[in-house]
Amino acid sequence: MNSELNPALDLADQLHELLRAAPAGISEFQLIQQLKQRHSTHIPHLDLADKLVLFRTHFLLFNALYRLRDSLWQARSAHLQINPLCMQLLPWQPGSSELAESDPLRDYYLDLQHLRDTAEADVEKLLASFWTRMQGGDEKRAALELFELGGDQPLNLATIKLRYRQLVSQHHPDRGGSTSRLQSINLAMEILQRYYS
Secondary structure: OOOOOOOOOOHHHHHHHHHHOOOOOEOHHHHHHHHHHOOOOOOOOOOOOOHHHHHHHHHHHHHHHHHHHHHHHHOOOOEEEOOOOOEEEEOOOOOOHHHHOOOHHHHHHHOOHHHHHOOHHHHHHHHHHHHHHHOOOOHHHHHHHHOOOOOOOOOOHHHHHHHHHHHHHHHOHHHOOOHHHHHHHHHHHHHHHHHHO
């Protein structure tokens, strides 16, 4: 693959190129790194340690991924699986229930007002509710507590994913929830996937 992406391409098209080059899937972090290495002008080229830069980069990436998923679906050419740990192009299959159902995350990322209205203080609050549970370094325990899982419940990835979908639906800002709670839920899911995949 070329070391630079075509600057005339929209971010969604640039992501499509990168996803086609990674048939086994690619993580959000790897996509961001590859976009930066290939000098994409569509994402901030600033330090991701800055929480607001990280939020904006994440938001722009997911906005483009959801736009790409919609266009691939309309063209009946592929299905894009969107998950922070593994974005993957899959063969298009008619009648996929995933796009027919309400998708609050899609709605959130396609509304650019969320990008414009989120300030650094919002991002700080967004992360604080989860990171305060991380004291002592037990990320797995903190993530399970956030998901209200544990005890006698048998834990597997299917159970965790079901609980994740319930929490996202319940706490999505478009349904009266908070952005900080949603980000904490997404972070907890990333952690639990590492332990239960």
